[in-house]
Amino acid sequence: MSFAHTRHALVVAAAAMLACQPPAPAPGSPGAEAAAAELPACAPPVEAGPAGAPSAPLPPLGITIGAQGEPAPVGEVAFSHRAHAGDCKIPCLACHVFATQSPVAGIPSGRKCMGCHKFVAKEKLGVRILAARVKAEQPLRWERVFVVPDFIYFSHRAHLRIEAKADCKDCEKVECKDCHGDVASQKVVRQETPFTMGMCLGCHEKKRAPRGCTVCHK
Amino acid sequence: MRLTRRTFLGSAVGVLGIGLLEGCKEKLPRYLVPYSAPPDDVVPGLARKYRTVCRECPAACGATVRVREGRAVKMEGSPDHPVSLGALCPGGQAAIERLYAPTRLGTPLLGGKEVAWDRAEAALLEGLTGTLAAGKRVVVLSRPEHGQLGALFGAWLAALGQPSSQVVSFDPMARGWLREGQRRAFGTTATPSYDFAAARLLLSIGDDFVEEGSPVEAARALGEHRAAGGRSIYLGPRLSLTAASADEWLSVEPGTELTFVLGLARQVLERLGSRVALPPAVADGLRSRLAPYDDAAVAARSRLSKGTVAELAAALIAASPSLVVGPGRVAAGSDAAALAEAVYVLNALLGNVGKTLRFLADPPRPPGMEQAEFIRRAAAGEIGMVLLHHADPLAFGPVQAGLAAALGRVPIVAAFTNELDLTARQAQLVLPDHHFLESWSDVTPRPGVQGIQQPVMTPVLGTRPAADVLLAAARALGKTAGLPEGSFGEAMRQAFTEKEIEAGGRFEVVTPLAVALLPSALGSLPAPAQRRGPGMGLPLVVAPTIRHLDGRTPRSALLQEMPDPLSGFSWTGWVEFHPTTALALKVKAGDVVALEGPGGRVDLPAHVTPAIRPGLVAVPVGDATSLLDGAGPIGLGVRVTAVPTGLQRPLHLPEEGRHQHGRELARSVSRAAPRLPPQDPLPSMYPAVEHPDHRWGLAIDLDRCTGCGACTAACYVENNLPIVGAEDMQRGRSMSWLRIQAFVDETPAGPEASFLPLGCQHCSNAPCEAVCPTFATYHTQEGLNAQIYARCIGTRYCENNCPYGVRRFNFSEWPREGNARLGLNPDVTVRDRGVTEKCSLCIHRISAGEEEARLDGRKQLRDGEIVSACAATCPTRAIVFGDLKDPGSEISRRAADGRAYKLLGELNTEPGVVYLARRREKA
Known part of the structure; x- marks a missing residue:
């Protein structure tokens, strides 16, 4: 944990930032990309486009906790979830393989990407950058979009392998999109749901999941 | 946007928040960096x-x-x-x-300057070429390495054209007198194997086996011995942890232990008469040699009351099989070998050989070079180069002066080390070696046990394994005959099967050797021990302590920080005096005293305690080596003078904290009736707290606890506890979640030490919870007193209201230097300045265990499936973690025992921690 006292202020700071942003467009609507490209004045600058010089220090993103609609950053490669999860219908777990095995979902390794891209879309700039990196055995860095503070212990596998309670109509399984939004429709992923304690607890209450503090705070 | 009070306040705080954000040094990492090529077997997060x-x-x-x-x-x-x-x-x-210590060395040093590895290896090669060309010897001086690595040293020397036996095993703390005594008594140098659990009476002649030797194995055996109803007696000058764990503490005038043991042997021989299990000739020989040691003579010399020896002899005979162990360091003077011989003879008389004392044949070891031979050859100028391998003779001060001087005569000294120790500072070339968790080796601590040391991670620093540096040098010289082709790691993989590496070693049962007492035993007894040093001085006792074991363990910040269980000192050594001795020397507790012995002078704060025999000075091993000379073992044998310097060092623990004042915190019961009086349940104004599924807790058996503090250290590492340093420790800002509360109380029978491992009691009626203004602490449904750091605003009300004094406040942002962050447990929050923390009962382990069971589709958790860090590491199994709601669990069984009690039960806090009273002879 890095900020015990400042944490409360931070959440409010995030809320304040939100206040001067345009409302997030509905997922899948044409405005979604535009919102990502068009940065509100009070948001920190975001690096644009595929990075020519990845080693150069990038400006701070100023990650905020529970910030809904945070401007979507673009990483070293302009990766499109819409192309992969939407158009090609690749299931989330095909790349984020650890989500059902581990608390951490994991980001696929460059070599895993090359499993397909050895054959598919070889000519695209992003894939060419990727191929070069994998050949040089250098990892790609990805911008962090979904942030859970480091004093919260969230387990992907516990959520994805949950057993529905027989007597509870709301207790259907938790799906990736429940928290991560409809990434299949987003060219550049952004955080659409607020990662706040309220959101976690709301769901835990609805689904009769445990609600003690120590479920997440350890 | 409509401006309301709410949005205005939000924006205002927001602006403030941005300002605070700027001040935040630590941010969450911005990038997610996946593996480029993932390792096959790594699942991130697990x-x-x-x-x-x-x-x-x-x-x-x-x-x-x-x-x-x-x-x-x-x-x-x-x-x-x-x-x-x-x-x-x-x-x-x-x-x-x-x-991950910041003091670890990551870059080679040439002439004290950091150089690249190419340069360092070239320098090594140059040194070797020069030495070989000059026809001088190359010697490896290593910590004991008798496995593959030791063999490699020999093979490497042979490849260079040197005798393969030029490997000196540097083991300054080895208790050589034991082997020598055994050779004299039984004619064997095989490894002795003790069976504590089978011994009904265990007599230790100054052998602090809880602190020195193989402490984990010995402590566990002691725990089994006590659980099986065995008794133990400790004879030594101070109430050490081993003595405190024994049922009785005796002390004799230091230096008269031999007389005492011989007197005991005489009594045993007399009482057994013809029943003694020895050939008549041998028994008769002993009888005549032991004749001068009658009760009166022994009592007079060792200043014991008359009849004590006879009583002890009768007890030993009655409790067959018994076991006599020792002598340990506190009893090892110039007559240590004879004393060891006498102890073995006593065991033979009691018929313990083959029952509780066995001898196991050692695996063959390649010949090495004796330290004396090395010193002789170095003096003759024969040795051109020495390769030190994790050996630091200079740390032993005057004791190893001969070896230090010999090293000074060697033209080139290269040191393979982890840290820039005293000897490495003097070396021309320092080659940082991998840590043992990063490199290969194998160790045989005793016959039948060959442990494999394998790397568990890639190195954190730019170190290189010593073996591979040597192999590279041999290859560069073109001298590779008999050396492995690849790296040492590959050779290790060939020497052991995959299965053995996975299991951690090769383990087999060794058949004990048949031994018999030699007729010549006790044939030549030495003259009474003479003391060296100032004539006016007091005898010095060199005390092994658990924090630094026998003093050989290099000093770590964590071990320095943990207070010594008995003296309470942290970050310093100390000197112990009995109150009467202190009075005579005009020393008060906390005074810094200048000690001067034949080896030199050292200034240490005084610890005045009844837990030492009057007229003595006791100093822990690490500091004592500065006082000793090289003339005898690191043990008894010198006198030191003690003069107060007039300076003071504040004590970490107030003196009052070391007595129970009759409060019955660490309780005891009589061995005859091990039951505490039943307690009626107390009335409560609050409704009973329900625990629907589990009630997690600890059961701590004080009868087994040796006060070693392994639980405390495990808690530090598991729960990311900060190390605060000497200054803050003196201010009482220790962050330890689980401390060993030690009490030394005066009883009619003499001082009595008891240990109380004390952490959060996880009360159902917790006084801390009621006073927290932010509900940062609350009682969970599973019986934990939870602390939510993000809610805590640091009022410290809880700390004040806790009757057990186990809550800790973060006064500072404790630094974690260098790579220390890499060692943090990612499953536990790192607390910030300004919040209170305390034992969480390893809640992350509980959650992980519950999650695992749920994912397996199991409703029930098996007992022992979840273990807290303290319970996992406890050598004696004094601490047991479990579910008090599970009637079949070990913890429930213990909680139902007649010895079970709750600490400060009269407060009706209903703790989840159960203590089991210690069994004593007379409660």
């Missing part, structure tokens, strides 16, 4: 465990290392290894802290 061997001391316990994302975060005992059987001592627990 731990992997590797078997290896702890190399912090020669006991070489088997260890299981938990590795997260390629970094070792916790070390625990390996349950399959016969030495550790799942437990580790505080030193082993601190290994992780030392792995």
Whole structure:
């Protein structure tokens, strides 16, 4: 944990930032990309486009906790979830393989990407950058979009392998999109749901999941 | 946007928040960096465990290392290894802290300047070429390495055209007198094996086996011995941890232990008469040699009351099989070998040989070079180059002056080391070696146990394994005959099967040797021990302590910080005096005293305690080596003068904290009727607290606790506890969640020490919860007193209201220098300045265990499936973690025992921690 006292202020700071942003467009609507490209004045600058010089220090993103609609950053490669999860219908777990095995979902390794891209879309700039990196055995860095503070212990596998309670109509399984939004429709992923304690607890209450503090705070 | 009071306040605080954000030094990482090519077996977020061997001391316990994302975060005992059987001592627990310590060396040094590895290796090569060309000898001076690595040293020397025996095994703390005594008594130098559990009466002649030797194995055996109803007696000058664990503490005038044991042997021989299990000729020979040691003579010399020896002899005969162990360091003077011989003779008389004392044949070892031969050859100028391998003779001060001088005569000294120790500072070339968790080796601590040390992670620093540096040098010289083709690691993989590496070693049962007492035993007894040093001085007792074991364990910040269980000192050594001695010397507790012995002078704060025999000075091993000379073993034999310097060092623990004042905190029961009087339940104004599924708790058996503090060290590493340093420790800002509260109380029978491992009691009616203004602490449904750091605003009300004094406040942002952050347990929040913390009962382990069971589709958790860090490492199994709601669990069984009690039960806090009273002879 890095900020015990400042944490409360931070959440409010995030809320304040939100206040001067345009409302997030509905997922899948044409405005979604535009919102990502068009940065509100009070948001920190975001690096644009595929990075020519990845080693150069990038400006701070100023990650905020529970910030809904945070401007979507673009990483070293302009990766499109819409192309992969939407158009090609690749299931989330095909790349984020650890989500059902581990608390951490994991980001696929460059070599895993090359499993397909050895054959598919070889000519695209992003894939060419990727191929070069994998050949040089250098990892790609990805911008962090979904942030859970480091004093919260969230387990992907516990959520994805949950057993529905027989007597509870709301207790259907938790799906990736429940928290991560409809990434299949987003060219550049952004955080659409607020990662706040309220959101976690709301769901835990609805689904009769445990609600003690120590479920997440350890 | 409509401006309301709410949005206005939000924006205002927001602006403030941005300002605070700027001031925030630590931010969450911005980038997510996946593997370029993922390792096959790594699942991010899940731990992997590797078997290896702890190399912090020669006991070489088997260890299981938990590795997260390629970094070792916790070390625990390996349950399959016969030495550790799942437990580790505080030193082993601190290994992780030392792995990431900022003092570790990562760059080679040439003439004291940092150089690249190419340069360092070229310098090594140059040194070797020059030495070989000049026809001088190359010698390896290493810590004991009798496995593959030792063999490689020999093969490497042979490849260079040198005798392969030029390997000096540097083991300054070895208790050579034991082997010598055994040779004189039985004519064998095989390894003795003691069976504590089978012994009905255990007599230790100054053998502090809880502190020295193989502490984990010995403590566990002691626990079994006590659980089986065995009694133990300790004879030694101070109430050490081993003495405190015994049922009776006797002390004789230091230096008269031999007389005492011989007197005891005479009594045993007399009482047994013709029943003695020895050939008549041998028995008759002993009878005549022991004749001068009658009760009166022994009592007069060793200043024991008359009849004590006779009583003890009768008890030993009555409790067959018994076992006599020792002599340990506190009894080892110039007559140590004869004393060891006498102890073995006593065991033979009592018929213990083959029952509780066995001898196991050692595996063959390649011949090495004796230290004396090395010194002689170095003086003759024959040695051109020395390669030190984890050997630091200069740390032993005047004791190793001969070796230090010999090293000074060697033209080139190269040191393979982890830290820039005293000897490495003098070396021309320093080659930083991998930590033992990063490199290969194998260790045989005793016959039948061959532990494999394998790397559990990639190195944190730019170090290179010593073996591979040597191999590279041999290849560069073109002298590779008999050396492995590839790296040393590959050779190790060939020497052991995959299965053995996975299991952590090769373990087999060794058949004991048949031995018989030699007719010549006790044939030549030495003259009474003479003391060296100032004539006016007091006898010096060199005390092994658990924090630094026998003093050989390099000093780690964690071990320094943990207060010594008995004296309470942290970050310093100390000197012990009996109150009467202190009065005569005009010394008060906390005074800094100048001690001067034949080896030199050292200034230490005084600890005035009844737990030492009057007229003595006791100093822990690490500091005592500055006072000793090289004329005898690191043990008894010198006198020191003690003069107060007029300076003061504040004590960490107030003196009052070391007495129970009759409050019955660490309770005891009589051995005859091990039952506490029943307590009626107290009335409560609050409704009973319900625990629907589980009630997690601890059961701590004080009868088994030796006060070693392995639990404390394990808690530090597991729960990311900060090390605050000497200054803050003196201010009482220790962050320890689980401390060993030691009491030394005066009883009619003499001083009595008791240990109370004390952490959060996880009360159902917790006084801390009621006073927290932010509900940062609350009682969970599973019986935990939870602390939510994000809610805590640091009022410290809870700390004030806790009757057990176990809550800790973060006064500062404790620094974690260098790589220390890599060793943090990612499953536990790192607390910030300004919040209170305390034992969480390893809640992250509980959650992980529950999650695992749920994912397996199991409703029930097995007893022992979840173990807290303290319970996991406890060598004696004094601490047991479990579910008090599960009637079949070990903890429930203990809680139902007649010895079970709740600490400060009269407060009706209903703790989840159960203590079991210690069994004593007279409660």
